[in-house]
Amino acid sequence: MTALLFVTVFLPQVALLALFHRSGSAWVNGTFLILEESNLIVAIFFEAFFVDHTQVDIFDAVLISKDHAHLVESRRTVDQEAADPVTALGPRDKGAEFAPFSFRQIIEFVLLLPLNFVPYAGVPLFLFVTGARAGPLLQWRYFQLKAFDKKTRNAFIRVRSQRWQYIWFGTAHLLLQLVPVLSLFFLLTTAVGSALWAADMEDARHENTPTVAEDDPPPYADEP
Numbered sequence: 001m002t003a004l005l006f007v008t009v010f011l012p013q014v015a016l017l018a019l020f021h022r023s024g025s026a027w028v029n030g031t032f033l034i035l036e037e038s039n040l041i042v043a044i045f046f047e048a049f050f051v052d053h054t055q056v057d058i059f060d061a062v063l064i065s066k067d068h069a070h071l072v073e074s075r076r077t078v079d080q081e082a083a084d085p086v087t088a089l090g091p092r093d094k095g096a097e098f099a100p101f102s103f104r105q106i107i108e109f110v111l112l113l114p115l116n117f118v119p120y121a122g123v124p125l126f127l128f129v130t131g132a133r134a135g136p137l138l139q140w141r142y143f144q145l146k147a148f149d150k151k152t153r154n155a156f157i158r159v160r161s162q163r164w165q166y167i168w169f170g171t172a173h174l175l176l177q178l179v180p181v182l183s184l185f186f187l188l189t190t191a192v193g194s195a196l197w198a199a200d201m202e203d204a205r206h207e208n209t210p211t212v213a214e215d216d217p218p219p220y221a222d223e224p
């Protein structure tokens with residue numbers, strides 16, 4: 001897909017950018033614009049429909065490996081006698097999502113693409129602004145496991161120290177998605193990083209509250 005975009009629309013886009021740029025910045029921004037467009041196509045057709053459940057399994061397995069199986073058990077069964085976290089996973093719960101498909105995010109992504117017309121600063125600005133939206137979505141599975149409603153989720157994200165972490169995490173994710181071919185691999189490493197971050201937050205929470213918190217989700221139980 002990336003190669004096809006470079007062959008078909010790269011030069012026309014560079015010519016358009018050259019109207020707003022000086023020197024070689026049109027070539028630089030044009031390259032990133034192609035990579036961003038490729039990322040958008042991957043997000044719509046590949047990530048949303050083929051990778052999401054794999055990311056859920058990776059996320060849950062990492063949490064189990066970090067001694068947070070109680071979180072995973074709130075949404076799916078976990079075999080405590082299994083040899084490793086992967087084989088311990090039971091069937092995925094109904095509605096399991098690593099990152100939900102967001103029309104709003106896609107629309108904002110498209111509307112913000114013209115930021116690439118800004119010489120040099122346009123690409124970093126685009127990644128930063130869209131990363132602010134992407135960051136919280138990359139921990140959607142954590143919010144599911146914690147049984148956060150919309151109000152609780154928004155309050156959690158808006159904590160000042162965490163708000164910036166979400167922005168940088170989302171920005172780093174989008175930057176890695178600009179790497180041709182390896183971007184598909186980075187979809188999986190993002191799930192690992194998201195789970196490790198969630199495990200760290202859980203560890204910090206339990207250090208501050210030694211007893212089991214009342215807001216822990218109840219264990220998963222099969223319906224009769």
